[in-house]
Amino acid sequence: MRFATVDFQGSPRAAIDFGSHYRVTPFQDLSEALRELDGDIAALADISEFETIDAGEAILYATTKTPHKIICLGLNFTDHVAEMLHDRPAFPTLFAKYALTLTDPYAAIVKPEASNAMDWEVEIGVVIGKPARDVSLEHALDHVAGYTVVNDVSFRDFQNRTSQFLQGKIFERTTPVGPWLVTRDEVDDANDLAMTLTVNGELMQSGRSSQMIFGIAETIVYLSRILTLEPGDLLSMGTPSGVGAGRTPQRFLVPGEVMESSVEGIGVLTNRIISTGSSTS
Template sequence: MKIVRVRTPDGDLPGLVPVDDDRVVLLAPDELELALTASPDERAALVDERGGGSIPLDGAHLLAPVPRPPKFLAIGLNYAEHVAETGRSRPELPLFFNKQSTCVVGPGEPIEVPRVSHQVDYEGELGMVIGRRCRDVGAADAASVVAGYVVVNDVSVRDWQQRSPTMTLGKSFDTHGPIGPWIVTADELGDPHGRSLRTWVNDELLQDGDTAQMITNCWEQIELLSTVCTLEVGDVIATGTPAGVGVARDPQIWLRDGDVVRIEIDGVGTLENPVVGPR
């Protein structure tokens, strides 16, 4: 099943899309957390119960499936070829940082080039969405706390990122956290590893990787993060980007007004956003 948020005449509403179905079963405005925490059977029961209130998926105005994650965490240098292209060494401890949740936008919404920098880069990533409040989760149990998976563009303002020891400033500009187009529930996707991940800018393929290439896999990431802090329902964890980012190319590629970034992850979906600016 897929978990979505859609814009309707009655406001922005969460919804469920059953497998092989072309409709969005609408939920109440405050039921996104219910959709994230429900078991597969409970979601199926919601679809049966609310099925009369549905709209066609085709043409629906999809929004960021989680509008304001409690935490938006991301990992850097998590693919060996990406580490190599940056010229850096593999970190001893996985390199996590925060993206401020105000950076989140949905599919089709513009990525803004800020007025203070032209060095805006793309990073296609698999995102995990937490479905259960948890702490000290071992890798063997980590899959049980994931509600589902989403496509993430970890947009990065490289000069600001490199000037900030924590990288947070360069990762948190408004509109620089596109996620979507939906959350594919964990029971539908199965193992998130071994999924092809590709990024295009203006139909030019620039990243072509596989989530099996992660240095620290999804379950190990959850184990480490939950050792440090409580993970909450709706937290988004971006799991790293493969090689091919713009800053590492010769010549370098920066996102500019009029560009379109498209990221596709096998079994998860396609996230596409235009670029506007500078602002």
């Protein structure tokens, strides 16, 4: 099944994607729906109170707008580690984002005046369904509601000011997520999917999730030793090579450019870069 968060009479609502139309539920987004339904995403189909929206008229918001936690992996693809001139990590490199960092799958993204090193990173997003604490590797994926696409837009000049990544990762409304949450049964193997990113149609990133150093189940196990993963939480699994900071010369985003971030079987994000004060339409 596929789910989305759509606009309904001016407000976001979790919805079920039926191809030609969306069935709208009472929940404001999929994170809230998962929390209220104890992680049972399929239970949305049993809710009797809903409206429908034609797919051609639907406005899609970030799949998860209100996650309690957003946990990201840096340096998690072998080729990306090499292009960034780092050693292969022995443990997951973790950083966090905040809900205010997220934006919609087709939203324009404002290039902040403070940064001149705005970079792209196509990633697989993992949305947690059931709570996970001290889980086993065998059952780790049982705690996954589904997958989405994330573009971890990064500001390298801020990121590289210290050894901690956080300040380069949390500019407001710069991390698009969506367009859909695709349930596990729709994806043959999330650890082996094609991932691409283009800028103005030029291929910048092309890799497969099989290059991940720490896979999805392994990451869930590791995180669940540290804290409880809750329904609606978002994990972003890292990016393959081809980022702007890893190129010679380095290449960063400027207003007017359009990114397309694609993960096989999950979806495509399309985001235009605009300058401060520009129209977001």
